[in-house]
Amino acid sequence: MPCQSIVRMTKIPVLLLAAALAHAQEPPAGEKDRQPGAGVPQLQVLPYGGGYLGAGAAFSNTTGNPDRLAEYESLREGTRATGRFSAWGYAAGTAYDIESRQGVDPNDRLVAIRADFARYWVSEFRYSRLLHRLENDPLTNLDAAKGSVVVRHDNYDRGIRYCPYYQDMEWSNRLTLPDLPQLSFTFDYRDQQRKGTTQARATSKCANCHTNSYVREMDQDTREWRAGANLVFKRASLRYRYSERDARDRAPVVTNLYDEAQHPQTLQQIFTNRVQYDRDDGPLPIAVVPHFRKRQHSLKGDVDLARYGRLQATFLKARSENLDRAYGLDTQVASGVYTVDMGGKARLVLRARNLEIDSDSLLVDVAEPAANAGPQLGKTYAQSYPSWGTADYEARSAEARKVFTGGIDGRIVLPRRTTFRFGYEYESLERPWFEVKETNTQRLRLSISSRPWKELAARAGYTYTRSDFPFAHVKAALTPEIQPTASPGSPPSPLLGTQYFTLYDRRQANLSNFPADSHRTFASATWTPGDWFALSAHLRAYRDRNDKLNYAPWSDSAVAPSAEAWIALSPRVDLTASYALAHRTTDTLFVIPVFDG
Amino acid sequence: MTVGQFGSLYDSMRNTNNDHTLWLVTQAKIHERLTAYASATMVESSAAFSGLELDAAKVSAIPPGFDYRAVSDLGNYSRLGVRWWNVQAGVRHLIGSRFLLDLGATYDDYRDRQPYIVDTTGRSWGVKLGANWIF
Numbered sequence: 001m002p003c004q005s006i007v008r009m010t011k012i013p014v015l016l017l018a019a020a021l022a023h024a025q026e027p028p029a030g031e032k033d034r035q036p037g038a039g040v041p042q043l044q045v046l047p048y049g050g051g052y053l054g055a056g057a058a059f060s061n062t063t064g065n066p067d068r069l070a071e072y073e074s075l076r077e078g079t080r081a082t083g084r085f086s087a088w089g090y091a092a093g094t095a096y097d098i099e100s101r102q103g104v105d106p107n108d109r110l111v112a113i114r115a116d117f118a119r120y121w122v123s124e125f126r127y128s129r130l131l132h133r134l135e136n137d138p139l140t141n142l143d144a145a146k147g148s149v150v151v152r153h154d155n156y157d158r159g160i161r162y163c164p165y166y167q168d169m170e171w172s173n174r175l176t177l178p179d180l181p182q183l184s185f186t187f188d189y190r191d192q193q194r195k196g197t198t199q200a201r202a203t204s205k206c207a208n209c210h211t212n213s214y215v216r217e218m219d220q221d222t223r224e225w226r227a228g229a230n231l232v233f234k235r236a237s238l239r240y241r242y243s244e245r246d247a248r249d250r251a252p253v254v255t256n257l258y259d260e261a262q263h264p265q266t267l268q269q270i271f272t273n274r275v276q277y278d279r280d281d282g283p284l285p286i287a288v289v290p291h292f293r294k295r296q297h298s299l300k301g302d303v304d305l306a307r308y309g310r311l312q313a314t315f316l317k318a319r320s321e322n323l324d325r326a327y328g329l330d331t332q333v334a335s336g337v338y339t340v341d342m343g344g345k346a347r348l349v350l351r352a353r354n355l356e357i358d359s360d361s362l363l364v365d366v367a368e369p370a371a372n373a374g375p376q377l378g379k380t381y382a383q384s385y386p387s388w389g390t391a392d393y394e395a396r397s398a399e400a401r402k403v404f405t406g407g408i409d410g411r412i413v414l415p416r417r418t419t420f421r422f423g424y425e426y427e428s429l430e431r432p433w434f435e436v437k438e439t440n441t442q443r444l445r446l447s448i449s450s451r452p453w454k455e456l457a458a459r460a461g462y463t464y465t466r467s468d469f470p471f472a473h474v475k476a477a478l479t480p481e482i483q484p485t486a487s488p489g490s491p492p493s494p495l496l497g498t499q500y501f502t503l504y505d506r507r508q509a510n511l512s513n514f515p516a517d518s519h520r521t522f523a524s525a526t527w528t529p530g531d532w533f534a535l536s537a538h539l540r541a542y543r544d545r546n547d548k549l550n551y552a553p554w555s556d557s558a559v560a561p562s563a564e565a566w567i568a569l570s571p572r573v574d575l576t577a578s579y580a581l582a583h584r585t586t587d588t589l590f591v592i593p594v595f596d597g
Numbered sequence: 598m599t600v601g602q603f604g605s606l607y608d609s610m611r612n613t614n615n616d617h618t619l620w621l622v623t624q625a626k627i628h629e630r631l632t633a634y635a636s637a638t639m640v641e642s643s644a645a646f647s648g649l650e651l652d653a654a655k656v657s658a659i660p661p662g663f664d665y666r667a668v669s670d671l672g673n674y675s676r677l678g679v680r681w682w683n684v685q686a687g688v689r690h691l692i693g694s695r696f697l698l699d700l701g702a703t704y705d706d707y708r709d710r711q712p713y714i715v716d717t718t719g720r721s722w723g724v725k726l727g728a729n730w731i732f
Binding site: 050051052053054055056057058059060061062063064065066067068069070075082084135136137138140141146147477478479480481482483484485486487491492493494497498503509551552572573574575576577578579580581582583584585586587588589590591592593594595596597 | 598599600601602603604605606607608609610611612613614615616617618619620621622623624625626627648649651656657658659660661662663665668671679681697699703705707709713714715716717718719720721722723724725726727728729730731732
């Protein structure tokens, strides 16, 4: 009873406040003009208040690895103090609700405050912090050798347990003018931080595949502020929002000294024109997080056309940018929804949405060192193999696209408390900077929900989606036989045989993990024969398949049945039991190239 | 290339994942001021790749020292198997109309049946005691 009573007690002020607000929305006729701040409903409720203060202790003992057992759990060895405090109430026109908690871990804490100042200013503050245990990869699987070709590793973070914390602080405000209740303003600020340490890795190639791991500090900070205005009339509303988000990591840079690029057997520096940097360039930064910023404007309008329906429209414009490289995306979205009731038993919704994402271009200017030894001495890779072309290239994002989506949804009310829903959607997607230029998708949705008898409620649905050319990596794998003989030279020289760029150019297999056909279905039923027993059963299943790939289809399918039962064994004892199964299979093409050197 | 390049070996590969979750909870109102609760959760998960059969006879030659059939054993390395038990029990006692005592115990047993690189097996048990003043 005690804990439930606390839950109930937290509900009481909420219910009182809701009742007060509902009552306040209908001021007595004539009173509105006499009051200051006419039009803004006044709270008319007696002062009340309550809360609780809790203190305690927790003891725990852990053996083995806590990383999975308590990935996000507040878990500390030994005896630790805990505390919590909550208060709520209403006085002098102000309603408040405060909640705070401190777990056994210093990084497990919560503070939430909500205050409503006579509905002119509603302010909410929330601060939470939680820990996240991360694995320390010992890299021991990177340990192999074939002759002088070696895969090896060095851990510079051995014995470290990574446990950074995530902190989220948000303050949101809504301000309504006393003399102009149709107009309100919003101002929100949010600060998310990730601090602690994590594992950073870097790999040197040629001569060995050599991976190093380091302790990397995290000092990530994502700050976002939003401001907006709302204009609400009886049959129409208009809302504008501006937001700006800035994310950066201020942690000290971790560096790695890459190995010398050289032949693994002769130790000649004949490979320096095949890498962009090696030991000669000194320590270089790794695991760098770019400085990121996003700015967004959005405008939303809503018009109630009475018996002719309701019209909603939204326009959004945003720019997201990597400030370290002056490289970004511009996004524009325009959408509209028209809803109309057709005789009370049916409703129709028409939807349309147009999305455009443009990508900046960025010249990737590759470092091109020359070979320090061997037959290509003094030559860069491009100079050594003119048929390859140039190393530098212009990058544009595959995220750039134009997407038009149109659809219709309907709802029909049938006898015996049964509702039938249907929907159709068409999407046309164009990608200007990706090899799969266009994808057209059609989607059909059907569902039904019914409560034919008081004891039984059931619903079921099915969605079929078909895409003509889903997103794919064209010619991603499977190189044919090109050079079935040893390379020229004695011993055979890797510089004179087939090069990687030739292998990549000749790849044949297209790979994708996006479906061309998708079937998704669900069904659910609840049987309640009395107030002492309830039984529910659910089923979800899907089958996604892409048979447009040229070597082997990709597929992903799952079935997930579940059931739960609740029984009151006596007026004082109840029992709940549930079982869920999730079975999933995924098929894809596996390819391994056959060559050495 | 040095000793030659002989194309690619390929086959379809399947990943299978099964998750079973069983959950039981009971609450009893022993008398007006004392309630007790107990819950048990068991999660059993397994996953593995299978179906990979690379036939070296499909390419004209194999570089010396390589055994591509061994790659077909990938399923043995990819197996995941976990059983996780979580058991909780406790009592809550209201003293007078202002004080609430809360006593609870928790036990977790996470068993990694197919450890690879890192063994994630761990166990934990704990006891918590709390006193709340309601105002």
